[in-house]
Amino acid sequence: MLHNHLADTRVKVASGLLVLVGAVGVPAWAAHARQPAAPTPTVACAGQLHDVSGPPVDDPTSVVVRVPETAIVQVSRDGRFTAAMSNTGCPPRSGSEIYLVWPDGTITECTTLDAGTVRWAGEFLQPGEFEPQPDGAMCP
Secondary structure (H helix, E strand, C coil): CCEECCCCCEEEEECCEEEEECCCCEEHHHHHHCCCCCCCCCCCCCCCCCCCCCCCCCCCCEEEEECCCEEEEEECCCCEEEEEEECCCCCCCCCCEEEEECCCCCEEECCCCCHHHCCCCCCCCCCCCCEECCCCCECC
């Protein structure tokens, strides 16, 4: 009988931290029969973040992967922000890696900007969807 070693995998995401917890040796048909409905996604933005650093999870079947908070910002020819997106479901914030996409398609990293100092427009509820940025902020 085939076994699906990660059949009962659960995924938890919190502030860019991905935790996989899996059971070993569960028959695939049994695991499939008892899979719960997918949880409703939640997003923690400013003021709701929890410290996820600390001792590792005491579970040999756990894997922890850190996904950097990243923002992609479209800019005009003169470098003004025209649209932005993030991979978090929140506006870019202090510590986010910022990449600028220029009109010719060139991508550069903006290391001199603290994203927490920018007044971002839009809700950023859908990671990967661009939000228009009418204020025209710039990367220093």
